[in-house]
Amino acid sequence: MSRISGVFAGLKAEGRAALIPFVEAFDPDRETSLALLKGMAENGADIIEVGMPFTDPMADGPTIQAAGRRGLLAGATLKGTLALVAEFRAGNAHTPIVLMGYLNPICSYGVASFCQDAAKAGVDGLIIVDLPTEEADLVLPDAGTNGLDVIRLIAPTTSDERLPKVLAGSSGFVYYVSITGITGTRTASAEDLARDIPRIRAATDLPIAVGFGVRTPEQAATVAKFADGAIVASALIETLAREDADAVLRDVKRLSAGVKGARAA
Template identity: 60%
Template structure:
């Protein structure tokens, strides 16, 4: 059984949704990023989404764009991100890791090689934002061969017929983009989420998590009740980045980010 499925099965017994915090690898440096990654588990993360820094992150808002720029400046590479996850796996065996990124770095790395190395590093799932389902056959056989989950995105504007096409090959969970926009901007209402979930439940039996625009503990609680989990990204990065001096981490940086995650975890569990 995959770590992702085991996680959602356990949460179903607890009758709650997942908290899925996000970090941008190497932001603002490798050491800080790895320390935060390790600390997220005890802070209450059920699944962790790790962003691969990329120079043109088209789906991301300004907060994550700046984090990606800091990560690239700190020397982030795809191989470096995988090595960081390998280190994480030395002490954290069960928490699922989902890599989020864009196809260009994967293509440059080599698709087959990437899937093999990602699985060996301890990655469980992949979100490739700019790879449409129609073109996913370039990577899907290698994902399956190495027992990774390909996590696909849906949005409020996705028509019903396309929804079925997208979800027929989805595994792990479905990522519902709650707004029509970029990360860290607006948020969906409870009514909008409820209506979306009614439609999504008809199209898939996989868990569905909500992301984009979830910033507060109250929003995370609401989203995790209506869906199967809440992804929180920009809000964590923004609070941590406010502690930086000249773009570098301070002694307050990691505690600030972990305090945010604890508040989110407490809300999701309440």
């Protein structure tokens, strides 16, 4: 069983959803992003998503675009991001790490080499935002050989007919993009989630995590009532840019409390 599957199995037994916060590698510098990785794991993060900075992040809103730019200016590379994960993994053997990014840098690195190096560093899963379903075989074989989950994105506009095609070969969990648009904008309502999550569950046995627009403990709690995980990114990046890493960790702790109390409430 992979670390990701193990976490979701344990949380299902507890009767609660996962909190999945986001860190952009090297934002604003390597030391801070490493401190955030360690601190998030200590303050309630069940899985951590790590952004791989890229010059053309088409799915991201201004907040994460700016974080990626800061990371690149601080010297972020794919090798540097993997080394960051490896340093985190040296002190934490249990919290799953999922890399989120774009296909171009992975192809430039070499897909086979990237998957091998990611697995060696302690990465558990990959979210490749712009990997088309029809070209998933670019990554799936090497990811599978190296024990990496490939987590696919589902949108509100994904039809019932297309769902099985998009999810073919996916593992770990399903990332439900709960809004049409870019990261960090509006938030899906309880009514939206009550309508959409059952439709996805009918097509897969994988856990479903909801992202794009989840910002507050209350919104995370709403997600946790319907889905298996709440992903929070832009709100944490904004806190980091406005305040500091300690403030981000306080937010993570509050988000974790919201998720943990959602179903009990």
